[in-house]
Amino acid sequence: MKLQLECNHTPFQKQTCLTCNSLIEMSEAKVIVCNDQGKAYGEVCPHCLKQGFGWLSNRFDQLNQVSKVKEIDVVRQAQTRRMPVGA
Ligand SMILES: [Zn+2]
Numbered sequence: 774m775k776l777q778l779e780c781n782h783t784p785f786q787k788q789t790c791l792t793c794n795s796l797i798e799m800s801e802a803k804v805i806v807c808n809d810q811g812k813a814y815g816e817v818c819p820h821c822l823k824q825g826f827g828w829l830s831n832r833f834d835q836l837n838q839v840s841k842v843k844e845i846d847v848v849r850q851a852q853t854r855r856m857p858v859g860a
Pocket of ligand 1: 790794
């Protein structure tokens, strides 16, 4: 996980924090969480930044794991629907 500081071209807009889901008003600079491949995931609020890099990294891993579990569930449901009924 990486943190990236970016210049915000549209300040004072409300954004949802990636890690705590609270609504935040963005300032002129924003901090974005990226994975190791550099893919951006979203903005992080100052409150979450204060928890430290280790906390953010753990939270980010948890979020990724949750989305992976959801993907597996969707695949399972699709497979179940394709099962022949009354065979
Ligand atoms: Zn937050």
